[in-house]
Amino acid sequence: MTTKAVTAELGRAYDPSEVERHWYSYWNDKGYFQPQGDGEPFVIVMPPPNVTGELHMGHALFVAVEDLMIRYQRMKGRRALWLPGADHAGIAGQWVVERELAREGLTRHDLGREAFLERVWEWMDKYQIRIREQLTSLGASCDWTRYRFTMDPGPARAVRTVFKQLYDEELIYRGERLINWCPRCNTALSDLEVIHREVTGSIWELAYPLEDGSGEIVVATTRPETMLGDTAVAVHPDDERYKGLVGKYLILPIVERRIPIIADEAVDPEFGTGAVKVTPAHDFNDWDMGNRHDLPRISVMNFDGTMNENAGPFAGQQSGEARRGVVAHFREAGLLRGEQSYTHSVGTCERCETVVEPLISTQWFVKMKPLAEPAAEVARTGELRFVPERFTGVYLNWMDNIQDWCISRQLWWGHRIPVWYCQACGHQWASVEEQQTTCEKCGSAEIEQDPDVLDTWFSSGLWPFSILGWPDETDDLKQYYPGHVMETGHDIIFFWVARMIFFGLKFMGELPFHTVYLHGIVRDAKGERMSKTKGNVLDPLDITSKYGTDALRFTLITAAGPGTDLKLAEDRVEANRNFANKIYNLTRFVLSNLEGAEIARDEQGDVAEPEGEALALVDRWILTRLHRTMAYASRQIDNYQFHEAGRTIYEFLWSEFADWYVEAAKVRLRGDGDAGAATQTLAYVLERALRLLHPFMPYVTEELWQRLPHKGDSLIVAPWPEPGREYAEEFEKFEAIKEATRLIRNARAEHGV
RNA sequence: GGGCGAUUAACUCAGUUGGUAGAGUGCCACGCUUACACCGUGGAUGUCAGAGGUUCGAGUCCUCUAUCGCCCACCA
Numbered sequence: 001m002t003t004k005a006v007t008a009e010l011g012r013a014y015d016p017s018e019v020e021r022h023w024y025s026y027w028n029d030k031g032y033f034q035p036q037g038d039g040e041p042f043v044i045v046m047p048p049p050n051v052t053g054e055l056h057m058g059h060a061l062f063v064a065v066e067d068l069m070i071r072y073q074r075m076k077g078r079r080a081l082w083l084p085g086a087d088h089a090g091i092a093g094q095w096v097v098e099r100e101l102a103r104e105g106l107t108r109h110d111l112g113r114e115a116f117l118e119r120v121w122e123w124m125d126k127y128q129i130r131i132r133e134q135l136t137s138l139g140a141s142c143d144w145t146r147y148r149f150t151m152d153p154g155p156a157r158a159v160r161t162v163f164k165q166l167y168d169e170e171l172i173y174r175g176e177r178l179i180n181w182c183p184r185c186n187t188a189l190s191d192l193e194v195i196h197r198e199v200t201g202s203i204w205e206l207a208y209p210l211e212d213g214s215g216e217i218v219v220a221t222t223r224p225e226t227m228l229g230d231t232a233v234a235v236h237p238d239d240e241r242y243k244g245l246v247g248k249y250l251i252l253p254i255v256e257r258r259i260p261i262i263a264d265e266a267v268d269p270e271f272g273t274g275a276v277k278v279t280p281a282h283d284f285n286d287w288d289m290g291n292r293h294d295l296p297r298i299s300v301m302n303f304d305g306t307m308n309e310n311a312g313p314f315a316g317q318q319s320g321e322a323r324r325g326v327v328a329h330f331r332e333a334g335l336l337r338g339e340q341s342y343t344h345s346v347g348t349c350e351r352c353e354t355v356v357e358p359l360i361s362t363q364w365f366v367k368m369k370p371l372a373e374p375a376a377e378v379a380r381t382g383e384l385r386f387v388p389e390r391f392t393g394v395y396l397n398w399m400d401n402i403q404d405w406c407i408s409r410q411l412w413w414g415h416r417i418p419v420w421y422c423q424a425c426g427h428q429w430a431s432v433e434e435q436q437t438t439c440e441k442c443g444s445a446e447i448e449q450d451p452d453v454l455d456t457w458f459s460s461g462l463w464p465f466s467i468l469g470w471p472d473e474t475d476d477l478k479q480y481y482p483g484h485v486m487e488t489g490h491d492i493i494f495f496w497v498a499r500m501i502f503f504g505l506k507f508m509g510e511l512p513f514h515t516v517y518l519h520g521i522v523r524d525a526k527g528e529r530m531s532k533t534k535g536n537v538l539d540p541l542d543i544t545s546k547y548g549t550d551a552l553r554f555t556l557i558t559a560a561g562p563g564t565d566l567k568l569a570e571d572r573v574e575a576n577r578n579f580a581n582k583i584y585n586l587t588r589f590v591l592s593n594l595e596g597a598e599i600a601r602d603e604q605g606d607v608a609e610p611e612g613e614a615l616a617l618v619d620r621w622i623l624t625r626l627h628r629t630m631a632y633a634s635r636q637i638d639n640y641q642f643h644e645a646g647r648t649i650y651e652f653l654w655s656e657f658a659d660w661y662v663e664a665a666k667v668r669l670r671g672d673g674d675a676g677a678a679t680q681t682l683a684y685v686l687e688r689a690l691r692l693l694h695p696f697m698p699y700v701t702e703e704l705w706q707r708l709p710h711k712g713d714s715l716i717v718a719p720w721p722e723p724g725r726e727y728a729e730e731f732e733k734f735e736a737i738k739e740a741t742r743l744i745r746n747a748r749a750e751h752g753v
Numbered sequence: 754g755g756g757c758g759a760u761u762a763a764c765u766c767a768g769u770u771g772g773u774a775g776a777g778u779g780c781c782a783c784g785c786u787u788a789c790a791c792c793g794u795g796g797a798u799g800u801c802a803g804a805g806g807u808u809c810g811a812g813u814c815c816u817c818u819a820u821c822g823c824c825c826a827c828c829a
Contacts (some may be wrong), residue, residue, distance in 0.1 A: 013791070196826090203829085220829060234829095268828070276829050285827040344828075390757065397756075397825070490824090547791095558776095559766075564758085565823090569765060575777050578791040589788030639769075647767070647776070655776095659793085666787060746795060 014584035016548025020699045024136060032716050033143045035079040042078035043483035044070060045464050050089035051127045052096045055134040057522040060540035063138040064553040065519055066487045070141055071695035072637055075720035081480055082142040083467050086128050088151045090456030091351055094413040097123050113412050120413045139549050139698050148467045150459045158466035159459050160418040160432045167430040171367045178287040179361050179406050183305035184354035187410040188363050190455055192494055194347040194356050205338035206330050211249040218337045220272035222344060225322040228255055228311045229300040232278040237263035239274050254329055255312050262293050281360050299360050364408040372402045375502040378511055387517045387640045388563040398494050407455045414453030422447050461499030464512035483513045490518040517640055520565035543573055550697035551577035558646040580700045586658050587704040590682045593669055597679045605711035607684045609724045614677040620727035621734035622661040626685050627723035633692055646696050653689055683709055688721040
């Protein structure tokens with residue numbers, strides 16, 4: 001439907017479901033979600049939700065904030081564009097479908113790659129629709145005609161284009177490195193996908209005998225099973241205890257390997273015995289130390305977490321079993337020098353919480369230094385701004401200490417690595433075209449594509465330009481890149497924000513946005529993170545069906561400032577529903593007094609600002625209050641202080657307009673000659689105030705505004721109100737009257753009059 | 754080990770150019786008056802974590818301390 005009957009009487013009480021029923025499709029059908037007019041563009045790229053399930057409060061929060069900015073700028077005459085999309089969520093996406101299969105007693109290997117991917121696509125098609133419905137129900141005024149999925153052909157081609165260029169410039173390379181491996185997910189992970197958790201275990205002290213039989217060195221370890229892969233023992237070069245031993249050799253028990261004693265600055269002589277076992281194949285420190293001293297790397301573990309053939313008698317065992325076996329061996333041999341309880345942090349898989357193993361593996365990496373330097377520079381110069389400011393430091397700290405990015409994943413769901421290998425001549429190349437049939441060098445048809453897929457954040461990093469059609473030089477790309485504000489959670493600064501920045505600079509030569517606005521995390525009323533396992537999740541759609549979308553949005557916006565976590569208590573949403581009811585009834589009152597009244601219009605056709613001799617003191621006071629509120633709210637929104645702007649408008653409408661102005665007007669409206677000024681002022685103040693409130697509470701304001709004298713067919717495209725005249729003297733005078741009135745009422749209450 | 758944030762009324766939180774402490778919820782008393790009981794009027798409750806400093810003046814700026822929380826980092 002494209003029209004909405006607004007002739008129906010307003011009921012006695014505000015009913016959110018009634019008010020919200022029609023407006024979304026009204027706006028969308030009229031095309032108001034697409035860029036309007038010929039003003040300067042204002043573009044926000046929506047963080048594409050993962051297509052792994054239902055939307056949660058975090059999504060409701062970003063919708064509320066981004067929609068506020070978009071609606072505000074649209075009313076200010078900017079060509080506002082909010083670009084919606086969804087993310088295929090690589091490892092998480094594969095995970096949800098595997099879990100579904102597991103309920104049928106199947107694994108992805110039972111289906112095979114092709115059938116499994118079909119299954120994933122079914123899921124994605126189904127949940128993309130759900131997510132779109134949910135964004136719709138939250139009132140997101142985004143442009144659905146430009147909706148994209150990260151696995152759509154366009155964005156997929158952008159991924160291959162970027163990959164190929166980086167590959168040809170040797171900024172992407174393939175190499176054998178020590179990487180984080182999740183034995184459960186059976187894939188490599190980037191550093192960011194590893195979550196360190198405190199674990200209480202044991203630390204064992206193991207004695208390694210010197211080769212010449214003159215003694216032993218004791219090392220401490222929390223992972224005894226890795227000793228099977230030790231290729232040295234290291235001490236600090238200045239450590240007097242070991243000075244004479246550096247350069248000598250030890251005999252590693254069990255495997256009977258001859259390993260050197262080396263000196264390295266990285267060893268902390270204060271810790272333990274001051275001697276460290278070095279296992280380059282299973283520890284990141286040791287990997288580096290191994291490189292410095294040219295030590296061999298001996299891997300003792302398979303990718304499934306079992307011990308391999310290098311583990312001697314423990315080959316084939318699970319690592320935990322091998323750990324107990326190694327300790328037992330040392331004990332029996334009289335070489336166990338101690339065992340203490342010990343708390344330390346271990347890396348776990350972000351997705352499944354399995355302990356991550358550092359393993360040597362051949363993976364694809366992005367060389368980060370050349371990309372990170374310009375990305376750090378823009379933050380230093382202020383070209384890129386973070387709100388709140390403090391996140392600049394967090395961002396720079398990461399950029400300045402960046403490691404190469406492991407981008408290959410041993411998964412099936414995701415963008416396949418566009419690298420081909422020729423069996424005939426050994427040539428290897430990257431391709432922008434999805435399919436290759438022959439070797440580009442020798443023409444042989446015996447070619448194979450790399451089986452792995454890319455880290456999901458690789459495609460997310462290109463999103464601000466791939467969503468606009470890049471690498472094609474589309475009209476949209478010319479008009480709407482770069483965007484303006486990136487609004488997202490502070491938990492994905494590194495995962496996503498940083499990557500959009502360096503990819504944007506690299507491939508577009510320009511930042512994708514100049515401001516990064518970071519919101520906090522939505523917690524429950526007790527301050528705990530909402531999670532399904534805790535059972536404290538508030539479903540946004542439950543809340544909106546109870547109190548209305550407007551109430552939830554207003555609550556999320558006003559509950560906390562930028563970057564601050566917010567606790568969502570239901571009674572707060574209820575209070576804001578009551579606010580919606582308040583303005584609903586306020587409007588009913590005003591409307592009842594507008595019947596038959598002459599309302600003056602200005603040149604634009606809007607309700608005219610009341611002026612002249614007929615104005616009473618109270619009129620001038622409320623006009624001053626309104627104009628000051630307009631100025632203040634605009635300034636606060638411009639400064640990203642949405643919570644402050646929201647509260648200010650709330651205060652104005654309730655405590656000033658309803659409590660004082662409307663009450664004072666009642667007397668004047670009874671019939672003596674002064675009614676005209678009051679009516680005009682009521683209509684003017686309410687109409688303008690609804691405009692102020694619209695970005696915060698889109699539905700109820702539209703519903704009410706439609707019934708007031710106005711110009712245009714929707715509040716969504718009504719101009720943002722500009723402050724009119726202030727009457728400072730009258731303002732002060734009425735403030736004094738308010739104070740006096742309060743004192744009188746107080747006295748009356750005390751004396752029971 | 755570094756870095757950041759929080760600490761304001763019983764509870765949950767606002768308070769950005771330093772100027773006599775605010776809201777919502779809860780509590781108490783009264784109240785159907787051209788909208789609203791999803792309401793109105795009035796009320797009670799705060800050494801703004803603690804100590805010191807800058808200032809005519811500090812919740813707001815500086816230093817230190819305490820408690821809680823978060824992020825980063827390879828403590829074997």
